Amino acid sequence: MKLVVRRRFYKHTYLKIVLTVAAIGLTLLISMVILYLASNIPPEDFIYAVYMGLIDPSTLRYLIPLTLCGLGLTLPYKAGIWNIGSEGQLLSGAIIATYIALYIYPTDINPIIGIPLLLIASFMAGAATALVAGFLKARYNLNEILSTLMLNYIIIGLGNYLVYGPWRGATQYGYPRTDIIPSQLWITNIEILGIRINMTLIIIILASALALNYIIKHTRFGYDITVYGLNRDAAIYSGISPEKVIILTMLISGGLAGLAGAGEVLAIHRQLIRVQDVSAGYGYMAILVAWLSRMDPMATILSGYLVAALISTGYTLQILAGLTIGAVNLFIGGLLVLATALDFLLEYEVEIRW
Amino acid sequence: MVGIAEEIISRMVVASTPLFLATLGEIYTERSGVINLGVEGLFVLGASISFTATIITGDPYIALLATIVLGSVIGGIHGFVSTYLKGREILSGLAITLFAYGLASILGRPFVGLSLPTRINLANNYIYLLIINILLAILSWTILFKLKIGAIIRACGEDPSSAYVMGVDVDKVRLATTMLGSGIASLAGGIYTLGYIQVWTEGAGMGWGWIAIANVIVSLWNPILAPIFSLIYGGINSMIWLLQLPPYNISPYLLGTTPYLITLITLFIIVATPIKKYVKPPAALGIKFEREERTI
Amino acid sequence: MFRNREVIGLVGSTPTQLFINGLSKRFGPIHALKNVSIEFRGGEIHIILGENGAGKTTLAKILSGIYRLDEGEITINGTPVKIRNTKDALRNGIAIVSQYPKLIEEMTVAENLLIALDYYGPLTTPRSVIERAVELADKYGLHIDMDKYIYSLSFSERQRVEILKALLLNPSVLILDEPTTLLTPNEKRGLYRFIEMLKQEGKIVIVITHKIDEALEIGDRITILRDGKVIVSLPKEKLTKDMIIKYMFSDGAEENKYNQIFIRRDASNRNAVLVVEGVDVIDDYGYIILKNVNLKVFEGEIVGVAGIAGTGLKELGESIYGLRKIARGQIVINGRSVSYMKREEIANNVGFIPDNIVKTLVLELEVEKNFRLKKSLWSITLDAMERYINKFRIKAESPNQNTGTLSGGNLQKLVVSREVALKPKLLIATNPTKALDHISINVIHGIFREYASNGGAVLILSEDIDEVLRISDRIYVISNNTIKPVDSNKDARKLMMELLT
Numbered sequence A: 001m002k003l004v005v006r007r008r009f010y011k012h013t014y015l016k017i018v019l020t021v022a023a024i025g026l027t028l029l030i031s032m033v034i035l036y037l038a039s040n041i042p043p044e045d046f047i048y049a050v051y052m053g054l055i056d057p058s059t060l061r062y063l064i065p066l067t068l069c070g071l072g073l074t075l076p077y078k079a080g081i082w083n084i085g086s087e088g089q090l091l092s093g094a095i096i097a098t099y100i101a102l103y104i105y106p107t108d109i110n111p112i113i114g115i116p117l118l119l120i121a122s123f124m125a126g127a128a129t130a131l132v133a134g135f136l137k138a139r140y141n142l143n144e145i146l147s148t149l150m151l152n153y154i155i156i157g158l159g160n161y162l163v164y165g166p167w168r169g170a171t172q173y174g175y176p177r178t179d180i181i182p183s184q185l186w187i188t189n190i191e192i193l194g195i196r197i198n199m200t201l202i203i204i205i206l207a208s209a210l211a212l213n214y215i216i217k218h219t220r221f222g223y224d225i226t227v228y229g230l231n232r233d234a235a236i237y238s239g240i241s242p243e244k245v246i247i248l249t250m251l252i253s254g255g256l257a258g259l260a261g262a263g264e265v266l267a268i269h270r271q272l273i274r275v276q277d278v279s280a281g282y283g284y285m286a287i288l289v290a291w292l293s294r295m296d297p298m299a300t301i302l303s304g305y306l307v308a309a310l311i312s313t314g315y316t317l318q319i320l321a322g323l324t325i326g327a328v329n330l331f332i333g334g335l336l337v338l339a340t341a342l343d344f345l346l347e348y349e350v351e352i353r354w
Numbered sequence B: 001m002v003g004i005a006e007e008i009i010s011r012m013v014v015a016s017t018p019l020f021l022a023t024l025g026e027i028y029t030e031r032s033g034v035i036n037l038g039v040e041g042l043f044v045l046g047a048s049i050s051f052t053a054t055i056i057t058g059d060p061y062i063a064l065l066a067t068i069v070l071g072s073v074i075g076g077i078h079g080f081v082s083t084y085l086k087g088r089e090i091l092s093g094l095a096i097t098l099f100a101y102g103l104a105s106i107l108g109r110p111f112v113g114l115s116l117p118t119r120i121n122l123a124n125n126y127i128y129l130l131i132i133n134i135l136l137a138i139l140s141w142t143i144l145f146k147l148k149i150g151a152i153i154r155a156c157g158e159d160p161s162s163a164y165v166m167g168v169d170v171d172k173v174r175l176a177t178t179m180l181g182s183g184i185a186s187l188a189g190g191i192y193t194l195g196y197i198q199v200w201t202e203g204a205g206m207g208w209g210w211i212a213i214a215n216v217i218v219s220l221w222n223p224i225l226a227p228i229f230s231l232i233y234g235g236i237n238s239m240i241w242l243l244q245l246p247p248y249n250i251s252p253y254l255l256g257t258t259p260y261l262i263t264l265i266t267l268f269i270i271v272a273t274p275i276k277k278y279v280k281p282p283a284a285l286g287i288k289f290e291r292e293e294r295t296i
Numbered sequence C: 001m002f003r004n005r006e007v008i009g010l011v012g013s014t015p016t017q018l019f020i021n022g023l024s025k026r027f028g029p030i031h032a033l034k035n036v037s038i039e040f041r042g043g044e045i046h047i048i049l050g051e052n053g054a055g056k057t058t059l060a061k062i063l064s065g066i067y068r069l070d071e072g073e074i075t076i077n078g079t080p081v082k083i084r085n086t087k088d089a090l091r092n093g094i095a096i097v098s099q100y101p102k103l104i105e106e107m108t109v110a111e112n113l114l115i116a117l118d119y120y121g122p123l124t125t126p127r128s129v130i131e132r133a134v135e136l137a138d139k140y141g142l143h144i145d146m147d148k149y150i151y152s153l154s155f156s157e158r159q160r161v162e163i164l165k166a167l168l169l170n171p172s173v174l175i176l177d178e179p180t181t182l183l184t185p186n187e188k189r190g191l192y193r194f195i196e197m198l199k200q201e202g203k204i205v206i207v208i209t210h211k212i213d214e215a216l217e218i219g220d221r222i223t224i225l226r227d228g229k230v231i232v233s234l235p236k237e238k239l240t241k242d243m244i245i246k247y248m249f250s251d252g253a254e255e256n257k258y259n260q261i262f263i264r265r266d267a268s269n270r271n272a273v274l275v276v277e278g279v280d281v282i283d284d285y286g287y288i289i290l291k292n293v294n295l296k297v298f299e300g301e302i303v304g305v306a307g308i309a310g311t312g313l314k315e316l317g318e319s320i321y322g323l324r325k326i327a328r329g330q331i332v333i334n335g336r337s338v339s340y341m342k343r344e345e346i347a348n349n350v351g352f353i354p355d356n357i358v359k360t361l362v363l364e365l366e367v368e369k370n371f372r373l374k375k376s377l378w379s380i381t382l383d384a385m386e387r388y389i390n391k392f393r394i395k396a397e398s399p400n401q402n403t404g405t406l407s408g409g410n411l412q413k414l415v416v417s418r419e420v421a422l423k424p425k426l427l428i429a430t431n432p433t434k435a436l437d438h439i440s441i442n443v444i445h446g447i448f449r450e451y452a453s454n455g456g457a458v459l460i461l462s463e464d465i466d467e468v469l470r471i472s473d474r475i476y477v478i479s480n481n482t483i484k485p486v487d488s489n490k491d492a493r494k495l496m497m498e499l500l501t
Ligand SMILES: Nc1ncnc2c1ncn2[C@@H]1O[C@H](COP(=O)(O)OP(=O)(O)OP(=O)(O)O)[C@@H](O)[C@H]1O
Pocket: B292, B293, B294, B295, B296, C027, C030, C031, C032, C050, C051, C052, C053, C054, C055, C056, C057, C058, C059, C210, C406, C407, C408, C409, C435, C436
């Protein structure tokens, strides 16, 4: 047998889809085997959990933060800038939203002004967090992977310090969480066809996806990002400013993650709780969301749904088999590595000769 | 007073060892041109496996051996994807970290709260530990900068296409150093639980791998310099918790951020001061080797 | 540890035979080699001739294990061998000296040699290679300091290291890819002597070139490739220059690649577009590679700077274009100092053709997208773009074609056409016709002249003396780490050769 490997010069779209589906299938299969061997979970249960994950309405609940963060990551990842800090940027948004709602606003704040301002503030908080890393990279070429990671841990610590310390709510029986924010600031769900959907956030997601899609495909800035990501020499030679690409892509991605944080507080928890309960690693999972979509903002909504379904599956398994949510990482990581590996077939054609 | 000083030094040395080892492993990997963000997960996995394996087998050394093997195999996935399969190594590294987090959680869960049957007493032998670490640093430096094998590894990290023309199997070398670095990272995680914290809870060892990756930069990709920040970090990490107690009463959550803050500041100092002259990452770090790359 | 030395020694001692049979290689839609069969005999210097893009380098890279082959067989001394990678090739005694030295810059000469020599074990030190290397180097008059880092070596010193490496490898088949393009006449003679000696030892020497005179001078047998196919493979005696030209060029063109004659102009009474004053140019490692450079380019003229590769030509261009910091002096374009100009401003006002054009192209994107790379060309119409594509004879099916599928020469023309389309005040071109056949060279030279006639200022930085001589109104030469003007009215060619060597 002989393998003939050739580089591909055209990247077919259908292949991207086929390979993504294959990666998902393989991941589920491997996870099923591992969970059977390591934790004795029968394959039927596993399949049931996956099925539940796909149809469970709670999947929509995870879809929102995942897709927002994932959308944000499309820009920097297209530029080859590895923002791994969505988690921290999301939390910054959550912290600021809570802070303003509880400590700045008058208790009878009008939601028509109050909610948009909260969203803007949390966008800015997420953006500011990302910009710390963006600035360090643009100015000092400090590795953004490390700085965004370090910032994640710093903000996690800060958030927990607040809920365990100065912000611990007077009405919370000593639990580590803040008081509830005024009810008129809640972003509520509405029921459509029996499914409760958070229309406000869904609209924000759709609008962001459309806007990002437009930026990437139809603007000079989107083109700059693409060139910078594909060939930095070409970008610099043609006068594209790396600083501008770094700063703006980080700003937008941090901002969207910040919005996701506000969404978690205003639509789900209505208070700031321990940060590990605000985000079960959505910021990290969003990396997979962005990657599965191949940084196509419209496709990000679909990949956001798929990853959300994986989280739901994880929670179902948790109930069925007493696993911790940590096990979800197994799927996420497995899927990410397989998707990366299968990319080989996108870049190369392999011919088997006997 | 002597007692306290010794106590402090001993803690510092013990706490620095896992970081030092993980850094050393990643230096080999990065010198060959591969970034392995899986180090973080493999450290956590090592922390979990070594603990469970010690409880199962009763022998910490067998457990550490198993840890090394499993770590290098799982790290090998990353190595394979980022060499032979030309995948994006940032993503595959992160993926390995998430995967290893998951695996650590699943494998360790039945053993939460159990205690180790035998212990590796590092604290009392800290002098030897320190000497071993320094010897390891010198040995690694010799390997990397004085021997042919090191020249081959560095060639893959500096200029893989020239190395390939000279007959070096670049992907093989890179896979090997990635597996080596991964095995060492897991071992470091094992030493972290068995020798330092001596219990296992979900999430044990999280964050250390990232610090190790940062420490590779701080050490300027040179094994000789790897112990320095490791010791500083080890000292801070083992000591900072004392500030929770009166009269300081600082929140443990705030204290928990200091290691990261210090690492970030250290990185900043490295890149924003004249030290930056010496920051010379391998020229082909993170760049996949494609033998049919188009030159024109 | 010495296993391979024996193998190599054995293969080297008797005349070798190397057959390749039915070799094919394709890069996407480009068929670089089509069913190529050649017989190489020991004790012969075998020349592979062909115009640009004929597939010569591809053949060399397949033989030396750098490229994978799609189809075909390779037989050495009657036994079929599998060459899956460079190690296989080296084990079978095949070594290559690439057109540009392939050495690891961050390491010393000794370390480079050590890596390349399989018979030294992994735990040996660079010391162990030095004794043998120095002995050989002395024997062949190659003077190299073994402890120097490659980055501190000049281009010809690097070439010497490559040759020393080949000597140490003691291969039975040595492939030299365009070995002389970048050498001075002196170094060329040294290389010929070396090749001759290998031939005497019964080895196969494969020399790749597109210089017909060189082929006839040193070759014993000549194989001509065209469009990836073998046209003829005959002993030198059976070929004449005219025949070779006919075989090499599909369109039966004449040998003189510079067949248009240009007349020199005097533009010194016009405005200076580029003024370079007392500039020290630095290389990638912070060393000063050119000292005290003074140079002016006026409106409506072409200024040519000739230099040998590795002596600062590329760095000079990059400094003027603002990609490189300068140690001293100042560079003024249209009255504005480059150090105060933003990168975007420079990019959109200065046309720049770098030495390595792949650095200015995004091969993954369409031709059209690559044309729009600079902001001032962002909204150029497709019609205008197609006019340029036709004018430059770029072989692209449509502006939507994937750039990665163009051949090297067409990529070069794409970059040149784009920079001309920018209508810049100043056009800097580094080796603008390096990868081109004679017709394209004529087209591009004509366009440069036309451009200057319309008031543009053109600076040509070239390793090709003839190119500089032919199209420049004024000439400079890089010599002794600085640039010197050459009086183009005297025997410029002779003066240039003297200064260069
Ligand atoms: N790695 C590669 N990827 C894509 N195309 C390639 C690659 N290498 C060569 N080609 C293409 O294959 C064809 C043959 O190229 P090759 O380099 O062998 O020509 P050549 O005869 O050496 O020409 P030259 O005289 O310009 O060096 C060209 O069209 C070239 O663009």
